[in-house]
Amino acid sequence: MESTLRFIRGEIMGENTLNFRSTGIIGTEELRKLGLLPPEERLAKGPVAIVECPELIPCNICVDACHLKAITMEKIIDIPKVDWEKCIGCGTCVALCPGLAIFVVDLSKPDKALVTVPHEFLPAPKVSEEVWLLGRDGRRLGKGRVVRAWERNKTWVVTVEVPKELAMEVRAIWVEK
């Protein structure tokens, strides 16, 4: 009871669903509560999109971006709903999302996870080079190898190898000049 009250009052950091409005960082718990996180079993099967878009933004670009119609919305201000079974983690929505809020996580490999992030900085990332892996707070969590990089309207979509335990932490890369 006490913890529920503290949660409602926003005293438990990282658990209050609105905490991201004061930090600019969303936790996996918050994503799960909003229905934005695929179930573990789906994550283990292969690449899947994670839409970190928790607010009612009047925007439906991702819905049109998806050729498989895996992302749906009833009204333009709805939170995107991903059909995890339809999504193949192709990353098209990563390139097109105006909020740069979509990522692809692949936990199907035995040793490493693959995380796909949008990137709009110079220099352009190159396949097989090592880049910094950044957390949602910008912290450098280590280095990882780029396995795929492609560009659309100046947004790079970069897939990097990440230690499995960091698959839900790494959300950006930084390429050393």
Add this chain to the structure above:
Amino acid sequence: MPCTRNLLSDRRIWSHPILTFKRGRKVKFFFEGREVEAYEGESIAAALYAIGVDIFSYSIKLKRPRGAFCMIGKCSSCFMKVDGIPNTRTCIEPVREGVKVERQKGLAEIPTNGGESDVEDEEVLETDVLVIGGGPAGLSAALATAKYGLKTVIVNEHFKLGGQLLKQTHKFFGSKDLFGGLRGFQIGEELSRKVMGNPNIKVLLQTVAYGIFRGGWVGLAGKNKLYRVKPKAVIVASGASENFLTFPGNDLPGVMGAGGAQTLMNEYGILPGDEVLTVGSGNVGLIVSYQLLQAGAKVKAIVEILPEIGGWFVHAAKVRRYGIPILTRHTLKAVWGRERVEGATIVQVDEKFRPIPGTEKDIECDLVLIAVGLTPDTRLFAQAGAVMRWVPEAGGPVPLRTRYLEVSIPGMYIAGDASGIEEATTAMLEGEIAGLSVVTKLAGPKAEVIERREKLLKFLWDEYRASPLMARAKAGKESVTVSEEEMEEIRKWNPPFVSFGVR
């Protein structure tokens, strides 16, 4: 940090992840008698900033150094003497070969020789519709009126069309049919291209609508030419200006509007600073901070006086991922430096926004960006005597208007940020709605036009603005939107001094 740069520095950005800067040919001009270089297509203010000029004038009374602030022709901070003409807004004055630019020290002298400012001609313009402002709202309005055969004139103070779309490098929210997913400058280019290719639209650049006169006349002043227009309808889409803040040192060069910095870096490819502190975490503060990082600057922090971030979470997440701290419950205490910002002191505030002594922190930086909201530019409505109301949620005094965007001056319409601060997508929607309203009024009600307008209105009010984060802006607009009958009643009590079109 050098305070006065040597005019040999180059603050231009030569590589950028999003933009390719198409610079014109090199031109030589004179800054206080010294020959300097610029690229055609740059404004005088941008060209000067690029070579290291921080001080644009000295204040009237205390002769304090003053920098440029808004960069879009809305404030007076870049006033300089250009070819002998004082108080020239150098931020919207294109640089040209041989032009002589001088800083003003104190009150300007009245020009004695007219020189280039001589009025060569005066013309009476025949047009159905006059659109004032060439930004997203104005361009969308003109395209709507021109589509239905109405002769339309757009007047634009700037030497380029597109308004503030031109400096938006981020992709817009919205839906595909509303240009969603495109970057702002790409939308600006597309709208401008459509306007320039439309035979029903005439564009007057570097032209100011300076007043509304008895009998429904509007006065326009171009560079060397005056115009008188008696349109059947006027759509005013004059935009907004950035708000300023009070704090010690706020007049130091290097204290700039966030939008002003965005103009410099994204329209002209000039880095406004190396180390930046942003004040305000609304969408403008967040987006400009991200774009500064893209341009190669370091953003030290974004301070926000409220306990929550002002803008969309996704924009905040973008800057947080690259390590930019957003310090909520913090404000700016002072900015310091000799002739340019060298640093700022920030301080934590309590729940009543009072600074908490002992929590001050110094941040070294050469640029302090003010991103604390905008004020609608409604001066033409005030001058014309439109019934107005001060609405904090809209950003300032705005005219009452019908759902179809007609104000209490018959035949005068409003669209975009001038009607209350929102953003570019709503500006384009309002522009088209105002345009279609003019079509309905001048060409008679057509089913197709009414249907399109209703669709846009329904989408704007019931879907686009339905997000809780837009509740404030929506409430502001609601409070100044009246029914047609109410507007007739308002006109009874406040008889308009002037009207446009046949009534």
